Amino acid sequence: MNIRIATEKHNLCNKFMHKYCTIPDPGLDSFKEPNMVTIKDTATIASISELRTESEKILKELKDHRVILARHNKPIAVMLDYTRYEVFEKMIELAEDYILGSLAHERDQHSKKSDFVDIEEW
Numbered sequence: 001m002n003i004r005i006a007t008e009k010h011n012l013c014n015k016f017m018h019k020y021c022t023i024p025d026p027g028l029d030s031f032k033e034p035n036m037v038t039i040k041d042t043a044t045i046a047s048i049s050e051l052r053t054e055s056e057k058i059l060k061e062l063k064d065h066r067v068i069l070a071r072h073n074k075p076i077a078v079m080l081d082y083t084r085y086e087v088f089e090k091m092i093e094l095a096e097d098y099i100l101g102s103l104a105h106e107r108d109q110h111s112k113k114s115d116f117v118d119i120e121e122w
Contacts, residue, residue, distance in 0.1 A: 044066070046061075
């Protein structure tokens with residue numbers, strides 16, 4: 001991976017993190033509410049019992065918000081729209097590529113010719 005591609009991936013990761021990864025701070029009091037609660041228009045908290053009884057309403061919420069599922073007032077899972085999930089997966093893949101490329105570049109910069117083995121002689 002050359003430096004230009006690594007820089008582009010780094011910039012893309014930064015844009016993604018800024019746009020999609022704002023983590024609201026709901027505080028513990030939000031989990032004590034008996035009904036589904038929307039936090040800062042970016043996440044909705046719902047209990048497992050609400051998931052059973054109001055699944056259609058929660059599925060509609062997924063179009064606009066991620067849904068944090070809680071059991072006994074503690075978050076246990078997150079539900080999100082599949083399109084958003086695919087974006088997260090792609091960003092994880094890009095981040096892994098960027099990290100591996102950075103490691104390879106660093107190793108290449110600090111390597112001597114004797115550190116390498118000719119594939120034909122191997």
